Amino acid sequence: MVLRVAVVGGGLMGAAAARSLSARGHRVTVLERFGPGHDRGSSYGTSRIFRLAYAEPSYTELALRALPLWRRLEEESGQPVLTLTGAVDHGLPRAVDRLADVLAAAGRSAQRLSPGEVAERWPGLRADTTALYHPDAGRVHADDAVSALLKAAGQRGAEVRHGVRVTEIRHTGRTGGGVTVVTDADEALTADAVVVAVGGWAPGFLPAVVSGLPPMRVTQEQPVHFPVPDALDWPSFIHHPGAGWNMPGGLYGLGSADGVKIGLHGVGQVVDPDHRDRTPDPAAVDRLRAYAQEWLPGVAGTEPVPLTCLYTTTPDEDFVIDRQGPVTVLAGFSGHGFKFGPAIGELAADLVEGRPGTARFALGRAAPTR
Ligand SMILES: Cc1cc2nc3c(=O)[nH]c(=O)nc-3n(C[C@H](O)[C@H](O)[C@H](O)COP(=O)(O)OP(=O)(O)OC[C@H]3O[C@@H](n4cnc5c(N)ncnc54)[C@H](O)[C@@H]3O)c2cc1C
The missing domain is CATH 3.50.50.60 (FAD/NAD(P)-binding domain)
Known part of the structure; x- marks a missing residue:
């Protein structure tokens, strides 16, 4: 009908x-x-x-x-x-192991990499734990x-x-x-x-x-782009908090046409979508800049460009x-x-x-x- x-x-x-x-x-x-x-x-x-x-x-x-x-x-x-550019997950070993188990159960390929292997393959990224690389990942435009x-x-x-x-x-x-x-x-x-x-x-x-x-909580989230020339070659990545680095919710990143984008997951202020100030919060930009200085050598010397976007979280x-x-x-x-x-x-x-x-x-x- x-x-x-x-x-x-x-x-x-x-x-x-x-x-x-x-x-x-x-x-x-x-x-x-x-x-x-x-x-x-x-x-x-x-x-x-x-x-x-x-x-x-x-x-x-x-x-x-x-x-x-x-x-x-x-x-x-x-x-x-x-x-599809592939993805790298690193940080809390328990979280990374769980992803490996779920991918294996689904019959999808994934590969463990040491921090040295990560640095060799993606010099822009730094990991301090065993990482998981999985090829069936990337960016949606x-x-x-x-x-x-x-x-x-x-x-x-x-x-x-x-x-x-x-x-x-x-x-x-x-x-x-x-x-x-x-x-x-x-x-x-x-x-x-x-x-x-x-x-x-x-x-x-x-x-x-x-x-x-x-x-449902509606929050204004604020990722940034680092406009580096090789951004489109970057894999997507997630840094799971809890091992040597701890930010609630973790950090995600990926290459895009605007640069390498990174953001903290779900840490923004609660807002009314009709009355929100879309001016970027300088403290949030500073947090991501500090993260990049420590963990993303590939964006060194590049100024982050912020944007705001809404999460609606259950x-x-x-x-x-x-x-x-x-x-x-x-x-x-x-x-x-x-x-x-x-x-x-x-x-x-x-x-x-x-x-x-x-x-x-x-x-x-x-x-x-x-
Ligand atoms: C910073 C950020 C990063 C993200 N990263 C990822 C990621 O890496 N991977 C991933 O899978 N997801 C990610 N997401 C989540 C993903 O983007 C959202 O889940 C998805 O876009 C939600 O789409 P939506 O259609 O529900 O909402 P919206 O895109 O907001 O669409 C709702 C639409 O409804 C319209 N509307 C509202 N009220 C009315 C009305 N009364 N009458 C008519 N129209 C109305 C609005 O104008 C709006 O266009 C991210 C989100 C953000 C904010």
Whole structure:
């Protein structure tokens, strides 16, 4: 049955859902409050890490599902969106061992390297523990990926409308009862189902629409780019805290068109996405500069260029991908959702079509005890 589906939010997750739904023949309308490629949410910029390695195997499975879907998007759009450069994990041995175990169980290759071997292979990086190199990792070209997904949705008949803010979603709670989506121009669109993918606006928007949301913290995160000429040759990397170096959440990095990007995971200030000061915090830049001086000889002498971006983090850092009546929710991507984009689009389309979701991502799931 062909469904009329409204998608609220045209960041990565809304774009991925729109593409999957339109590819399955549904009639899709995407409503995005800002312009194409805007920089106020979570999906803009040149790069995000792609990797299969996760401590939790179900995320490895999801990344394995995403990998061929990214490649298919490249074929369809003629736009490169994923470059595999490999990844290096180092730091806390327990964390690195766990990743090696999960990759081995998934039948994927990985290699242990001594600190000397890391320095020989990537002179820009320094490790002081045995590292894990895994080749199935790299960067997703973030802006290009979102625009390719929206373009692919458009080619399958989706209508993509920018500059339209949704102010209200009315529904009876019954699947099959339909929804009315009201915009800031007082337009009322009717549809069979709605997908809500509003990123950092979820905690303000969703409680009026669905129940059972986990609490979500919206924070302004502040990575930096070191514009070195060989940036595109760098692998992605994660420094796991706890062995000789300790920063809560750890540090990630990768090469990108803007330089070598590094950031601390989830340490930013809580913000209101509509009223945040996007001025970079000099103390946060100093922390990353100091890290680079100690651990990244390859960016020595280069001034970091900061940017700000939103994380929307659940207590367990697991996503919310679930349906209640005619409303499908994509939220709480906790600073690690990008790599899975097209796989999340498929999960969203499954939910809209009435297939069951995944317990890990459910609304109303038990709060974590850890
Ligand atoms: C600094 C940083 C680094 C990251 N690094 C990685 C990484 O290396 N690897 C990885 O996998 N992930 C990473 N992530 C996470 C990833 O980028 C996010 O999980 C993903 O972009 C979330 O997409 P989204 O569509 O949920 O949110 P968004 O991109 O914010 O999209 C939500 C959209 O909804 C729109 N909207 C909101 N309210 C309304 C409304 N009422 N009406 C209409 N439109 C509305 C917004 O304008 C916005 O465009 C990182 C995130 C950040 C911030």
